[in-house]
Amino acid sequence: MKLLRFVLGIILPPLGVFLSVGIGPTLLINVLLTFLGWLPGSIHAIWVIAKHEERINNREGEIY
Numbered sequence: 001m002k003l004l005r006f007v008l009g010i011i012l013p014p015l016g017v018f019l020s021v022g023i024g025p026t027l028l029i030n031v032l033l034t035f036l037g038w039l040p041g042s043i044h045a046i047w048v049i050a051k052h053e054e055r056i057n058n059r060e061g062e063i064y
Contacts, residue, residue, distance in 0.1 A: 002053060009045035016045045020052040
């Protein structure tokens with residue numbers, strides 16, 4: 001699933017962001033950046049997806 005989100009983040013940036021973080025301000029920012037151009041939207045999508053994966057990995061390593 002992680003690879004799919006990265007590929008969709010490159011091809012259809014808002015869809016990749018939606019699958020990672022859902023509906024919210026991050027998705028709106030990505031849609032606006034994608035309207036300005038495919039490249040800014042893709043860069044933002046890859047960054048959001050990578051940060052989301054990093055947060056998930058950090059949570060899994062925490063000891064309660």
